[in-house]
Structure formats: C-alpha cells, structure tokens
Amino acid sequence: MRNMSSASPSSPGVISAYRARIAAGSITFDPAQGSVAERLQDLWGKLRGYNPYPKKPPNGWVGRLLHRKQVDDMQDHPNGLYIVGDVGRGKSMLMDLFFEAADVPRKKRIHFHEFMQDAHRRFHAIKRDNPNIADPIPALADMIAEEASLLCFDEFQVHDIVDAMILGRLFEALFARLVVVVATSNTLPDDLYKGKPGRDAFLPFISLIKKNLDVLVLDSERDYRRERLHGMSCWYVPANTRADEALDVIFRELTAGLPPKTESILVTGRTLAVPLAVGHTARFDFHALCGMPLGPGDYLALATHYHNILIDGIPRLSPDNFDEARRFVTLIDALYEHRVKLYASAAAWPDDLYRSGEGSKIFERTASRLEEMQSEEYLKLPHLT
Ligand SMILES: Nc1ncnc2c1ncn2[C@@H]1O[C@H](COP(=O)(O)OP(=O)(O)O)[C@@H](O)[C@H]1O
Ligand SMILES: [Mg+2]
Secondary structure, X not given: OOOOOOXXXXXXXXXXXXXXXXXXXXXXXXXXXXXXXHHHHHHXXXXXXXXXXXXXXXXXXXXXXXXXXXXXXXXXXXXXXXXXXXXXXXXHHHHHHHHHXXXXXXXXXEEHHHHHHHHHHHHHHHHHHXXXXXXXXXXXXXXXXXXXXXXXXXXXXOOOHHHHHHHHHHHHXXXXXXXXXEEEEXXXXXXXOXXXXXXXXXXXXXXXXXXXXXXXXXXXXXXXXXXXXXXXXXXXXXXXXXHHHHHHHHHHHHOOOOOOEEEEEEEOOEEEEEEEEEOOEEXXXXXXXXXXXXXXXXXXXXXXXXXXXXXXXXXXXXXXXXXXXXXXXXXXXXXXXXXXXXXXXXXXXXXXXXXXOOOHHHHHHHHHHHHHOOOHHHHHOXXXX
C-alpha cells in the first residue's frame, strides 16, 4: 500500500492513523480498507486548512456584489467521497479516522438520520420566524455551511418522501456554498430511495451526489463487526447484572461506542418513542416493548427500521401475563421476518420461557424461531427492510 511504509504513526493523515491502529493491534490490515484509506488520504491532503470564505452575504448592495465576486472567484470545492459497502466492513471506522485527522477548522460528523431531523426542525423554525419568506432553503444552507465546510455523514440513507423532497435543493445549496461531504452508506447512490413513491423527482438528487462525491465501494471480504461479536451469546439467563453488562458490551460493539439517545420513529399516523438507539441498533426493556399497548404495525416499524434489537429482562410467560406473551409472539414474528438480530436477557432459555398453560402450544413456534435466531446462519443473513 502506498505510503504504508513511509508514513510514521505520528505523521498526520489517514494512512498513518490507520497504520497506528494496526500497530496498536486493535485492527488487522485489510487491502480493501487500505485502498479506501488512500482515497481518504488524498482528500485529506486537498482539504488541509480548508476554510472557504463564510458564505453569508453581507448587508448592502456593495457588500453583496463583492461577496458574489468572491464566491465566483473561489475555486470549486474538491469532490467528497461516498463510501458504500455491506455492514461491518469498516466504513464508519475509516470515516472516523479521516474526520479526526482532517485539518479543517469547521467540520462536523453526524449520523445522517440525525442531520435530517435537525434540518427539518430548522427549516420549520425559519418559516415560523420569517412568515413572509418564500424559500427557507438558502437560509438553512447558510446556517449549515457556516457551522461546517466539511460534513461527514454516517449511514447515509433516504427513508421517506419528506426527506426526499428537501434533500435535492438543500444539497445543491450546500455544494454551492463549497461544503465538502463524506458519507458512509449501505446503499449505492443509484439504489437510494428505489421503488418508493415519487422516485422520479428524486433522480436529480442522485445525479447531484454522483457529481459532487466520488463513489467508493468498500468490498472487504470480512464482516468485522460479526467477527467481534462471534462467540458472544445472544441470550443471557438469568436477567441479572452480569447479563446487563454483557448486553452493554454488545450494544457498544454494535454502535461503535457512539452515545445512545432517545429516538422516535414514524408508525402509520403517529410516532413511536425508542428510549435508547444509535443508528440501526435499539435497546428496550421488555415492559416498554410488550407491556405497552403496541400492535403489529409498531413491531413491523421497529423491525424494518432497526437491524439489531436488544431486550432487557424478558420474564417467564404464562396465562398470567398473556397480553405480554401475545405481544412478544407478534414482536418475534416481525423481527424474524425482517432478519433482525436479537440480543436479550431473560428469566429462562426460549424453550422454557412459556412452559405450561393455555398458549404454551402456540409459543412453541416462537421458541423455535428464537433458537434459530441465535444460530450463526441466521446471524449472517442480511437485514430485510
Ligand atoms: N481491519 C479491521 N480489523 C479488525 N476490526 C475491524 C477492522 N475494520 C473494522 N473493524 C471493527 O469492526 C467493527 C465494524 O466496523 P464499522 O466501521 O463500524 O463497520 P461499518 O461502518 O462498515 O458497518 C468496528 O468495531 C471496527 O472497529
Ligand atoms: Mg457504520
């Protein structure tokens, strides 16, 4: 790999940071990651000290004219990168190495979903504070571009029409303000928002992304996340503090140690609160999931949105808590159908969870699914949205 031998761990840049991780023994060298690191290194070099002139036009026509001239004189921004690959290939790790190394005074790394939620919030706040404004997008883009001239998005994905509608114009305005974007994603740009209503109107956004970001496929052969979790059990009995700690470790592994937060996801007609989530991973207490009046629609929404779900404290089930048991069966069906990976602490192993009484027969299928969901074969299956 270029520079691999010359870059010392203390020299700045992405390759040396990658090499330092290898030297420290926390990761092993992967050629596919090496090539992506080289492209990130190139961009790192182009962005040294990158601090495009703040884009907010000053007041007064002279100021505005000067501003226009300065913007026109400004060379175009370097292309960003769109790193795409299957889960666990090291996309986020590489982007984080790049982000930390980037010598850019105004930079921001954010989960894409969070960025969009924030963008919608600000969009509406601008409209509320300026009732006569014809189009809030330029003001929104000014705000974002003032905060960061380098935006790193983890898990770039377009889920709904509301996002799809503002994305094109927002990103056009951001690129015009010389913002450079680096993103990780599971989806090639051409496959974004595929098969969804209103896709045609979304196509210009895809072209815009391909024009401003170079697409890199990280096709490493190994799923490092899976390997790190290998040998860790999915099911912990009993649900004591040791089980808690084991689930803490799994949650951290699945979320790369990013701080968890409360999220809400959209279920037909309302939002569903998720107490602890990062990206594709969420953690719940059994009672928050099955002790509440949730239905199949809620469980399906969870199963399509999250790839990994952790449940703390599954109790023994019986005719005494039949409502909870019934919801649990529905939940597991949804998780199983969408190939969600389940990690749980419970009062008993799946076969013993619902031992006798009315309903125990129905539970046999759930118990068998729960067994299967712990198998290496199941754990290797990709999530289905
Ligand atoms: N070359 C490697 N050797 C060992 N572990 C790695 C390597 N690359 C990534 N990992 C680890 O694998 C896990 C998944 O990596 P991550 O960057 O989150 O993957 P992705 O974003 O592609 O899903 C992380 O814990 C990461 O530190
Ligand atoms: Mg990732």
